[in-house]
Amino acid sequence: MKTSIQDNLLQTHAGQRAEEILRKCVHCGFCNATCPTYQELNDERDGPRGRIYLIKSMLEGQEVTDKTQRHLDRCLTCRSCETTCPSGVEYSKLLDIGKEHIEKQLPRPFKDRIIRYLLTRLLPHRTLVSLGYRILLRMKPLLPAAYQSKLVDQKTETDKRKNLSNKHTTRTMIGFQGCVQSSLTPETLRAATHVLNHLGINLISVKKEGCCGALNLHLAERERAIKQAKDNINAWWPYIENGAEAIVISASGCGVSIKDYPSLFLGDEHYSLKAKKVASLAKDLSEVLNNEDIESLPLTPMDARVAVHCPCTLQHGLKLKNTYGGVFSRLGVNTVKTSEEHLCCGSAGTYSLLQPQLSSQLKVRKLKALTQEAPDMILTANIGCQLHLNTDSQTPVKHWIEMISERLQDNSIHDR
Incomplete structure (x- = not known):
């Protein structure tokens, strides 16, 4: 993608990184096919390709608007697009650069500033x-x-x-x-x-x-x-x-x-x-x-049928979907079929608090995909997904390590 980023921004590391990332994009649109918000809203500006164009326009000096801010805010940063992208575009890095730029250029309404201030000051403690x-x-x-x-x-x-x-x-x-x-x-x-x-x-x-x-x-x-x-x-x-x-x-x-x-x-x-x-x-x-002799663990038999949820951060961010699944396979866990594994559940950190309606839509869709074969429980690997899914799930949602711990025959926990 050809760029004309403003000279003053090109003097900064952020501007240089943005130019490097933008030039990898070939406009193919494969990213939209796996983007949760594009799938829900069917708006080009609510897909990765559209957001890339919005960020490019800002960095090239075009007017920064609240509409641009709204479309960037709707991104979950799930990185599903990065897994799909054939050109290796580091979209999440570009999005962080774009968000920092727009925050400096366009002050948010007072109510939004208060909410974000409280979230960044309270939740990390x-x-x-x-x-x-x-x-x-x-x-x-x-x-x-x-x-x-x-x-x-x-x-x-x-x-x-x-x-x-x-x-x-x-x-x-x-x-x-x-x-x-x-x-x-x-x-x-x-x-x-x-x-x-x-x-x-x-x-x-x-x-x-x-x-x-x-x-x-x-x-x-x-x-x-x-x-x-x-x-x-x-x-x-x-x-x-x-x-x-x-x-x-x-x-x-x-x-x-x-x-x-x-x-x-x-x-x-x-x-x-x-x-x-x-x-x-x-x-x-x-x-x-997965690097240990987990087959030697003294586990009690388990008949429960389990739906495994692989968080976006695990499969798209850390690229550990196969490693995660490998643990269940080695331990002989009875897993059921799920669908749309690549799509986000809508939790995404503070997203469920800042974008409640869209987050809820994605949660309903994810729960349907996870429970299509009526599992006895849903296992996940991220606290945010666990709490988010649990608010509406009729099937218990827990962290996968708890399931393994509960099956250990001594039913005890090491005291540190």
């Missing part, structure tokens, strides 16, 4: 998320029945499983806690600890780590995302120097962000080297298990 959830639990009787059923007192559930094993472990890995998952579904990391303990791996938690930075980055708060990445690198570094084998991530959305840390520190010699090391150690939980 584990303590505040936990406090907010406890408040909702206290208000549970006042909420609609559909929401009451989704609010589970995780502490109560955890107290039911206090028979803890202390299997000898000789290896150490860092278990990334995240900001939302550790508060709303703490059982996920405990289940991962339990399973890895049986494989001779001690999964440790690092108190000073925080949000991976994805939420701020995708809401055009790049500097805040960089600060969060630095804080995490600083927190992990002593453990890395002490021999931690990996940073294990049980939320694929966070995995994509942490794997991409090196792109945040271009030109920063000190943090660039550390970010590359962190990225090399960052492993999705499915990667870790």
